[in-house]
Each structure stands twice: as C-alpha cells, then as structure tokens.
Amino acid sequence: MALLQISEPGQSTAPHQHRLAAGIDLGTTNSLVATIKSGLASVLPDDQGEVIFPSVVRYGKDGVAAIGKAARDQASEDPYNTISSVKRLIGLSAEDITESSAGMMFKLEKTDSSVPRIATDAGAKTAIEVSADILRALRTRAELSLGGELTGVVVTVPAYFDDTQRQATKDAAKLAGLNVYRLVNEPTAAAIAYGLDRADADSTIAVYDLGGGTFDISILKLEKGVFEVLSTAGDTALGGDDIDNAIVDWVVAQHGVEVGGNAGLQRTLLDQARVVKHALSTNDQAQFSIQHGELSINSTVSLETFNSLVAELIQNTLKSCRNALRQAKLKKNQIDNVVMVGGSTRVPAVRAAVSEFFEREVLTDINPDEVVAIGAALQADVLAGNKPDSDMLLLDVIPLSLGIETHGGLVEQIIPRNTTIPAARAQEFTTYKDGQTAMALHVVQGERDLVRDCRSLGRFELRGFNPVVAGQARIQVTFQVDADGLLTVSAVERDSGVQAEVQIKPSYGLRDSEIESMIRDSMTNAQQDVAARMLQEQRVEAERAVEALDAAMAKDADEFLDENEKQKIVDAREAVVQSSTATDADSIKSALRVLEKVSEVYVSRRMNASIGEAMKGKTIDSYEKQDSPT
C-alpha cells in the first residue's frame, strides 16, 4: 500500500511555475540550442547574433582555449589541438577508429584503455569530454538568454546511433551538468518542428538531411502518436563541404592556380566558395573574387555551372533515398511528407531534385539549419511539464535488436528490433559444462545470427554460483531499455539463490575515468532511492498495524482471546516493532505477515461479534420484508 500522494502527471507543477527547458542539436559540424518563449520556438543567438555554434573546441595548456566560431577560425593555426567533427568518434572504441578516420586530424593517445583519447595540450580528451565542452557552452548560452538554470534538455542524435553512441551522448550531457529529459532522433525532431506529430491521420515521412559533412535520409512512420524509424541510409562523408570543394576545384582549374599545401590560400578559396554558394541560392550568377598576395582571381560562376558541379553529389543522395525506401519496403508515392533539414538543402537544385524524386512538394518553411533544434525544444517544453494539456507523446522503438552471445558465437535475441520502449525482457540461460560456477555474458546489438556480425555492447561476468551438472543452472538475464533506448542488463542465478555479482563493462569503457563513476553513482542512487522508499512504506505500514492492534486489544482482547492466543499476538507485535528498526523492507514485511497470521482468529471473532451486534433487534422477517417488496 502506498501512502504517498502523487498528483496527476503534468499537474504536479504549479501553473505559474515555468520550467526552463531547451532543445540541443549536437551536430557534426554545427550545434544549436533552441527554447520556447511565450509559446514560440526560437533558436538562441550568441552576443554577436549568431545562432550557429560550430562544433569545434581548441585546447590549450589550461583547458579550453577557444570554442565555437573562434576555435573554427583558428583551426589552421593549431590543427592538432583543435578538435572538430568529434561526433564522428563518439561512442566508438579504439579499435573502431584510426588517426586517419574520416579525414580528421588528431593524434590518439596511446593507452591501454579501450576508449580512444585524443592528445591535446590540455591532456588526453575523450570524445565524451569534447562533446561535453560543446554542450557546456550551449548550456551557458541558454542560461544567459533565459536568465536561469535549465531544468532539463532534449538532445538530438542520428536515428542510426546505436546504444553505445546514445549512452556516450547522454554521458557527455551529464558531464556538462545537463539533465537530459530525453534523447530524440534528429529526423523525429524535424518532423515535430513541422507539427507532423499532431496530424490525425497516420503518415509516412521522409527526412532528407544534408548537413555540412554528412547526409542522412530517414523514413519515419507516424501512427497515432508513435514515431517509428522504418529505415535510415546515408553517407557519413557527403555534405555542403563537398559543394565548396567542387567550386574551388572548378575555379582553380579555370585559372590554372597551384594551391599546393598553402593552407591560407585554401582557406580563402573555401570561404569565397561558400559566399558564392549562398549567393547562388537566390541569384542566377555570382562573382568569385579573391585577392591573396600576388594572386588575384575574378570569375563569374553561373547557376548552370554550379548546378553541374553539384549534380553528382545530388545523385549520390538520391541513391541513398532509393536504398532507404527499399529497406522500408515502400514506394515513392507512399511517402506523405518530405522534410528538408540541413543548410545545404537551401541549394535550389537540391530542393528541385528531391521534390522531383519523391514526386511532391518538399517542406522547407522552417530554417533547415534550425529545424532539428526547434523540434527538440518543443519536445523539451512538453517534457518539462510546461504544457500540461499537451497530448504529445513520442513513443520510440529500439532501432536494432539486443541479444546475448550463446555457445558457438551465436546470438540469442532478447529484445527484437522495433519493440516499443521502454522495454524489459527476461530470459533464462544455462551452463555448458559440468561444475561451471561462473558465466561470461556478452551483450550484442544487431540483426545477424553470428556475434561477429553484430556490434558488441558490453561484457559481464556472473560469478560464484553453485557447481552443478551442465544444463542444470538457471541464469536469468534481464534486459531493460529505458525511454532513450539505453540498456541496462542484469543477471541472476536462480537455483542457488545466491545473488551473484554482475559487473558491467561498457565497450566504450570509461571504467577508469571519473565520468563512469559519476554515472554509476547516479544509477546506484536511483536504486537506493527505490529501496529507501520501499523501506519507508513498510515502516509506515508497520506503525499503522501496531497502532490499530493496540487500540483493538485495549478494547476487547480479554473478551475474545485466551491467554495463550493473546501472548502469541503480543510476541508477533513485538517482532514487528523490532523489525521496524531494520534497514530492509523485506524483514518488516515478513514480521507483518506473521502478525497478520496470528491475529487472524482475533480479527474474525471481532468481526463476527460486530455483525451480531449490528443484527441485534432485527428479525429474519424484517430482512425478508426488505428484500421482497410484496
């Protein structure tokens, strides 16, 4: 029985209390933070009026030396201390990446840890720490703008992010001192920004996201408030940067210029290419003109030339679109809405090609750089409880199946893909050899039958159960996935009753860092909270039972009980009082159960007596009269 009163969800906050919440689009190239002010979603600018925050951090001897635009502008001066595109590394293990990964420039620290650490002047940095620095800057921006501390945030992640990458993103947010209400898939956030979640009819949505350095296409199905990611495809090395490079290559070829290793000239050329690209979004032609030392270039770029330069890139994105449709088993005409995301979708040729491909108008009303952050802010506002009347609820599914390795390198799926989350599933496993007293459990994610084709999420060891014949031990493994798609696994050997210890070692392995202990503490605390709560409930229960018993006994114990019976009850009552000082809820519970048992006879005699009392003076006749109206 619960004695605590809980208000309805959404009503728990006082009506005038507005919680400060924000949505964060933590991007590969750029990040943004948005919030809801007086019912309107807006992205928050810095003091220069810039809303786009480059996801770049430059480290110096004393920590963060520059961040955002400043760090990006200084990148060429100090390349190895300037970390950009860190999102490409988050959640990956040292085996997953090399120093030439995705054309990035960084030096990896040599450590025995499985977590890749980037060497900087401020020491070795993990991708989580670099991301946390970016998030901290966005947090500061939001708090300065809103004039108070953020209660919680929604952070967006690519739909294809696996469990480790999601966990790492959440860890980064925690490290930045942010309370994460929820991780939301980027395409889902974009669909929310367009209000597609409010549509009455079921619909299928394609989200075309062409950013600075990555391209993603996601097909979503929205059915009665449930967003399901049907498929994702894309190219992690395709984006607006390629357009800039294509323009530079064309100009350089036209003028026979040798750029060589001249980083300064390269930077000047790329900056001008970006200006030209932007101009061609609204004009038929643009001037490419630079002055760099002796070199002077002045060239007219026509829209026609530009379109021919981007044609191949666009074709490559459409190839991914076809792939995504095939995976989702859908035809083009089954797509109801196409949402355009990412600055590069401002290029008219891109819009035209996508519109032609899907045979429909594409949604471009919301600024494509801001649309993901705006959707995240809308969801954060709902989660903060600022819109108690809101019916909006995002039900998510897990994108990839979760399972465990069984003998022979096979995968036993425990939670299949597309299961609505949160989800919990338990399954029993047994031992392979006689006398086995320990078991290694390997948690994997993926759709394939063989462990080597799936992604390893973590390894556990369950130790210290009783040795029995092979196949006799019963090990129950429980998977729990929370609303963010994050997994907790526990295992217990049932027959021995021994609570064997399970150690979790995430693959991205922050086992030796402060971050992990911080996160582990928060998990332990949550469990302790529940235990403490149960204990408290049992104590109150015990107190009430003893009070009620004392009151009854004082009244009529001698009337209904002989000495022997009375003594039994008094003893059981004493045991309950004693157990209340214990620190586990179960011992109070069992003492209470004993008390209930020995008091049964007393309770039933009192009950009979009180019924007899109530019936006094009433004859059978009068009852009959009441029952039948005749």
Place this chain on the structure above:
Amino acid sequence: MDIEHFNFEQSYFDLFELPVSCNIDTAQLREKFMDMQRLYHPDRYAAASDALRLRAVQVTAHVNSAHQTLVQPLQRAEYCLQLAGISTDAETDAKMDPMFLMQQMELRESLEEVPAATDPYKSLDSVRKEIDQLIDSTAVAANESINEKKYVDARDLIRRWQFLEKLGDEANSIEAQLDDA
C-alpha cells in the same frame, strides 16, 4: 490505477480490460494501450524524482510487453494457453504429424531454391503466399480449440503455427539477401 498502485500481477487481458479470448477487439487494445502510455510513460515523469521515473520505466515496460503479447496473434494464443497452465515451449514434447513435417520440409526446400530461380522475387512471393495461407488456417483452428478449451489440440496447433512463423522469418531473410545482392 495510478502509477503507485499499478498491479503487475493481473493478467494481460485484465490489464487491457479485455475478456480472455483469442479473438480480441484490437481497436480497444490499441486505445487502452495509448491511454496507459499517456498515464505511465517516463516522459510524463521527466521532471519527477528518480524513484518515480524508475517506476515509470518499469510500469511502461510491463505495459509494452503486455501489449506486444496481445497484439501478435501467435503470442496471444500462447499466452492464453499459458493462463490455462499449459506450456508451449519448444522443449515440451509434442508429437508432430508426419504429414505436417513432410509439408514443412517441402516448403523449406522451395525456399532454398528461391535464390537460384529465374525470377527469385516471384518465386519467393509464391512460397510466401503458401506459408501465409497455412499460418492463417492454423491460427483459426488453434484459436477455435482454445476458445473451446480443447487445450491439447490447441497446443499441437500452436506448435505447428510456431514452425510456420519460423518459415515466414526465413522467407524474410531470403528477401533481405536478395535486396543486398
């Protein structure tokens, strides 16, 4: 039922206020499911205490798995038998009709021949059609047996149904292979 008093012990049918039957009102199931999501989903407790948030995860996970069980016809039938105290685990011994086993082997062989066919998609579709029809008729028969409380018959039919669903899965993975090729 508020989240504190959520009853984990009641049957899934009781949870969704449905009569225990294989033929359920799926619209009501869906509606009750959405009602409970609105009530218990962790997002509704995003700003609540850790303990309450954990409770919300547990309750919603339970609701989700109850829904999953009832929404899928095979799992629902298995669950009906489980409520009647009859196990449908693969390990439990059930005699399979030799005719049925023959048919299974033939279907499996047809599936194996799909990738080599002149039009693999077409031949996959025809095998799949056959499997789907068998699943439908087996499901109808199994559900009838359960509703008539003929649990032994029902168990054998469910075992067949399980076999057929596995064949269906195999057909899907062959299609995936064809797509990848």
